[in-house]
Amino acid sequence: MKVLLIFLFSISTFLSGQTQDSISVKNSKPIKFTNSIFVGVDLFGAGKSFFTDNKKYSAMLTTRVYKNLHLAFEVGNQSGIYDDLDWKMKGEGMFYKVGVNYFLTKRAKNKHDGFYIGGKFAYSNFNQTIEQYPIRYSYQSASFGSISKENTYAFWLEFSAGARVQIGNSNFYLLSELQPKIVLSANNQNDIESLFIPGLGKNSSAINFDLFTGIAYKF
Numbered sequence: 001m002k003v004l005l006i007f008l009f010s011i012s013t014f015l016s017g018q019t020q021d022s023i024s025v026k027n028s029k030p031i032k033f034t035n036s037i038f039v040g041v042d043l044f045g046a047g048k049s050f051f052t053d054n055k056k057y058s059a060m061l062t063t064r065v066y067k068n069l070h071l072a073f074e075v076g077n078q079s080g081i082y083d084d085l086d087w088k089m090k091g092e093g094m095f096y097k098v099g100v101n102y103f104l105t106k107r108a109k110n111k112h113d114g115f116y117i118g119g120k121f122a123y124s125n126f127n128q129t130i131e132q133y134p135i136r137y138s139y140q141s142a143s144f145g146s147i148s149k150e151n152t153y154a155f156w157l158e159f160s161a162g163a164r165v166q167i168g169n170s171n172f173y174l175l176s177e178l179q180p181k182i183v184l185s186a187n188n189q190n191d192i193e194s195l196f197i198p199g200l201g202k203n204s205s206a207i208n209f210d211l212f213t214g215i216a217y218k219f
Contacts, residue, residue: 035064036112038164040175040216042076054080054201058095060175060212068103072118072160074212078198086134086144087195093126095199097158110166112173112218118160122181124199125153128189147190154186154197164216171219177212 038061045056058076065071079092099120106114130147162177183203186194197203201210 037061037063037219038112038173038175038216039219040173040212040214042212042214044211044213045076045078046214054078056080058199058212060216062101062216065100068106070101070103070116070118072099072101072120073097074120074122076199078201080196080198080201082195082202082204084204086132086142088130088132089195090129090131091126091194091196091198093124093198095122095124095126097122097199099158099160101160101162113165115163116160118162120158120160122156122158122199123153124197125151126198128152128194128196130189130192133192147192150189152187152189152194154194154200154203155184156197156200157182157184162212167215171217173216173218175212175214175216179210179212181208181210182206183208 040060040062042056042058042060045058049055049057056076056078058074058078061073062070074097075094077092077094079090082089082091097120099118101116101118103114103116106112127149128151129149130145132144132146134142135145136143158179158181160177160179162175165174166172167174181200183197183200186197186203188194193203195203201208
């Protein structure tokens with residue numbers, strides 16, 4: 001959590017400075033950046049942590065960079081277990097995402113409300129323990145192996161479809177985002193594929209889905 005807070009503070013400080021700058025473009029009028037910065041937390045993921053072995057804490061930062069195009073960052077920590085079909089793995093570590101969102105619609109009364117789509121490039125560096133994996137099956141018995149904790153990593157591409165709505169007249173906004181994910185590359189442990197990746201979740205299908213739902217504050 002300490003790394004997550006330091007990351008968000010650094011990014012928000014940098015972007016706040018940028019919003020005060022003016023950039024002159026050749027043969028055009030100076031462009032002034034007076035955009036708001038949104039910082040949100042995933043309450044859905046944090047809430048599930050109280051009831052399952054999947055512990056996830058994440059935060060998101062977004063700001064408009066050009067017309068309907070918004071820059072988006074997400075950082076978090078997740079730990080979880082894959083336990084199915086005689087396979088049992090544990091994964092724990094940080095994950096980082098960077099990408100863009102494009103707002104398709106905006107409310108006339110509030111330009112910050114609306115629906116959007118986007119995409120992010122994501123990376124996780126994590127510790128993985130293979131507690132059990134099948135080596136050999138027979139009709140009478142089965143043999144299993146295990147591998148101690150090792151550090152590994154994974155990259156994936158993440159799409160997003162979401163909405164942001166203001167709560168009353170406050171600076172708080174409801175935020176919900178569906179996140180389909182496709183693994184691009186992963187470092188296998190002893191040629192065994194990682195079945196749980198922090199930030200991605202259970203890696204047991206071609207496309208993995210997650211949901212970021214929480215509250216964002218407009219600075």
